[in-house]
Amino acid sequence: MRVQLSINGEKHEADVEPRLLLVHLLRENLRLTGTHIGCDTTHCGACTVLMDGRPVKSCTVFAVQANGRQLMTVEGLEQDGKLHPLQESFMSEHGLQCGYCTPGMLMTGYAFLQKNTKPSEDDIRRAISGNLCRCTGYVNIVKAVQHAAVKLQGGA
C-alpha cells in the first residue's frame, strides 16, 4: 500500500505491506533510528513518536495508519542546529544514562509541555508513566522536564 506522510516537516512516500509497523517504517525504511524498540506490548515507550502532535507508541501503530498524518520523531526536535530546551535540560540535569529510553522520554515530554506549561512534579511523573527507564530512577528526568518548562516560559 502507498502511504504519504510528513515526518519532521518533510514529505515521504513509501510502498508498504499493510502489516508494517510504523516503528519499522521509521527505523528501517527511512533510517530514522532515534526511535527505539524496547518491548512488544506498548509498555516501555522507547518507540514514542508524535502523530498529529499526540504521543503514540509506534510499535503498535501500523505504517498505513500514519497515512496523511504529521509525524515528529526525536530527530525533529533540533531546529536549525539549535537544540530544543528539553534536549538541553536532559543534558544539564543528567536525565539520561544509557540513552535508550531517551528519545521516547523526550517526545512524551515535548507533547506534555505543549499542554501543561507549569507542571508539578506529580503531573510530570504521571505524564511519563508510559515510558520506562531502567537507569535513572526518573528523578533527573522529572527535573529535566521541570527545567525545560521554566526555560520554555522564558525563564533561566
Added chain:
Amino acid sequence: MALRTSPEVGGMGHSIKRKEDPRFIRGKGTYVDDVQLPGMLYLDIVRSPHAHAKIVKIDSAKALATPGVLAVITGQDLAKYNLHWMPTLMSDTQMVLPVEKVMYQAQEVAAVLATSRYAAADGAAVVEVEYDPLPVVVDPHKALLPGAPVLRTDKKDKKDNHIWHWEWGDRAATDRAIAEADVTVKQDIYLPRIHVASIETCGCIAHFDKVDGKLTVWMTTQAPHAIRTVFALVAGHVGLEEHKIRIISPDIGGGFGGKVPVYPGYVIAVAASVLTGKPVKWIEDRMENLQADSFARDYHITAELAAKKDGTLIALRIKTLADHGYADAAANPSKFPAGLFHVCTGSYDLKAAHVEVDGVYTNKPPGGIAYRCSFRVTEAVHTIERMTDLMAHQLNMDPAELRMKNFIKPEQFPYKSALGWEYDSGNYAGALRKAMDMIGYADLRREQVEKRTRGVLMGIGISSFTEIVGAGPSKHFDILGLKMFDSCEMRIHPTGKAIARFGTKSQGQGHETTYAQILAEELGIPAKDIQIEEGDTDTAPYGLGTYASRSTPVAGAAAAMAARKIRDKARKIAAHLLEVAEDDLEWEPGKFSVKGAPGKSKTIQDIAFAAYTNHPQGMEAGLEAVSYYDPPNLTYPFGSYICVVDLDSGTGEVKVRRFVAIDDCGNIINPMIVQGQVHGGLTMGLAPALFEEISYDEHGNVQGGSFIDYLVPTAVETPKWETGHTVTPSPHHPLGAKGVGESATVGAPAAIANAVVDALWHLGVRHVDIPITPAKVWKLLREHGVTG
C-alpha cells in the same frame, strides 16, 4: 577530597556534563539494531512451548515454502559442526539448539533465516515441531529428592540433579557459637528469580567475510574481549581463530549483568553468517528476553544468626539451594560458584560464620547472572540485613542501636572477616548516623508509636550494607581462566590532545566522561580533549569488561597507572627541554616546573609536542602507555539506607513515603554521575522488593514473561529518592575510589523489606519474602486479624 584541577580541566570531583549525551539526546546513538548492512539477512527463533519434552520431529517444509525464507536451522545442522552445545561461563554446558530434548519453556528449538524481519517471523510461525512431553521439575527441593527425574541425561554419569556443593568458613566454630549463644533467630528467605530487563533487549549482527575469512559481530555485550576468546575457543576448529574475530559492542541500552553471557541466538547468527557469507541480524523481542535470557537470584536461603543477650552478634550460619535452571550459566569468577555470597557477614564484626550452597538443576532457563550486583552480593546483604533486623526485634532493641553496637569500627580496618575477606576501609556508624539525621529517625519512631495506637500501619527499615566489588586480584579471580585485570591504553597526540581505549564497556555509566576525568586529573589535559573508546576488540586493549562494579576499581585504576607512566616519560622530556635534572622538577596537574623557579615550566601540551618534534636523543619518540591493572584487593563500598513505608490495611499496598540513601564509594570522580547511579540503583532495588518476579507453575509455564506481568517500576511508583554521601577512600586504589554502580541495588531491597516487617511486627509477622505485593500483605493482614 579537595579539587586539584580547574573546572576547565575537569578532573576528579567535577560534575562535568557527559560527553556521550550530545548524540543520545539527538537520537544519534548507534545501538546494535541501528546497524543495517547491505544484503543483511534476519534470524528468528522457534521456541518450545514445553518445559521438558523430547523432540520427535521438526518439519520445516511450510517454513521453507514461505516467501523470503532461505533456511531453517536445527540442532541436527549444528551438530555436523559440533556446535549444537556450547560451554557456559561456569564450565557447564548448554544447548545452542537441541537435538534430543528441550529443557525449559521458551528454549530455542530451531532458527529461521530470511530476507526480512517479517519473513523470518512468518517462517518461525510455521515450523512444525512434534514434542513428547517429559516430567517437569520446577522446585529445586523436589529436584533433589530420590526418584526425581534426572534432567541432564546428556551427562553420561549424572544420576541426580545436584550440580555442586560449595562451603566456606569454620563449620565447627560456627556450630559451637550458635549452640552456646543466648539468643538465636532462624529464618527461611527466598530471593526469587528476576530479570534485569534492560530497555534494549539482546541481539547481534554477525558478518562473516568469506574473502578474508574474518568474522565481525556487532553485539550487545558487556565483555567484548572475553566473548572474542570464547568464540575462538568454541569455533576455532571450524576456522574461526581469534585474529579473525572482531567483536564490536556499540552503544548499549542498559546491561546490568544480562549482557555478559553468550546466548544461543548469537551463536546461531554467527553460524548462519559463516554458512551464507551474508550479514545476519538477530534481535530478540521482549518476551524472548524475559523468558529465555539469564535470570538473577533464585536463592532459597535458610539463615541463623546468634547473639549475646546484650545484642552482641556472634555467629552466622547459612544454607542455600541455588536454582540454576537446566545449566549453570552464571557469570561468576570460576573459583566461586556462589559468587561473593560469602561476604554475608556484612558490616558486622562477627567472630564465626559458615555458609554452604548447593547448585541444583531444574526445568528453567539457565543462569544466573547478577541483577546490577557484584556476584550474589545482594543475596548476601539481604540475608544479613534481614537477620540483623529480626535479631533486633527479637531482643526488643532498636534496629539502629543493634547495628551501631555491632559495626566493624573504623580503627579495625583493614578488617579480616570471619569468612576471609579483607575489607579495605569503612566508617559504617558515620553513614548510618548521617542517614538517621537526614530522615529524622527519632521523630519517625515516635510517630510510629503514636500511629500504632490508632491502628495505622507504618514501618521504618534500615539497611547498612557492605559491598564487595572490583573483581579482581588475579590470585583468586578469573573467568574461564582469564584473569580479571583490566586495561587502559593512552596516546597523546603532538598537539596535546589524546585518545584512550579501555577493556571495559559502558552501558550507560558514562565512561566516556569519567575515564577522561581520571586522565585529566592525572595529566592536567582537559577532559574534553581526551577521546575515550571502548568495545571494539580490534582497537581496544584486552580486558574483562564492565559488570560487578569493576570499571572504576579496575579499569579506572589502569587509567591512573597508564597516565602515571606517561607522566614519568613527560618528566624526562621536560628535564631535557628545561635543561635541568629530573629531580629538579615538580609536578602540578598540567605542567612540570623547576623547583624554586615556578616561571620556568613546560605544560603537558608543550611536552607532548616535543615528544614528536624534539625528543631527547636515545629516547623513543611518542607519548603513550598501556596498563593492565591487577588490583591488589577488592574494594568495599558501603552505605546506610533508611526507608519509611505506610501500609494500606485495606488493599495491602506498600507506599514508600521516604527513602534516604547515604553512600560511600570512596573518592568521587563525578558527583553528578555518582548520584545518577544511586538513583537508578535504588529504583532497581525497589523493583524486586515490591514488584518484579519471574515464577513458574508446576508445568514449568513461565509467569512474568512480558511487561504485562513483569512489573518494571514507572515514575509513578518510584519515590523521590533522597541521597547523600560520606567519603572513606580506598587505601589501595590509586585514586582512592571504590565503584558505585550497584551499591543501591544491593542495599535497597532489605531496607524496604525491613520497613514492611517493622510495620507488622507487633501483629506477629516475622518475615515477608520479596516482592512484597499488595496480595501478600493483604493476606498477612487477614491472617493476623487486621480486616482493614
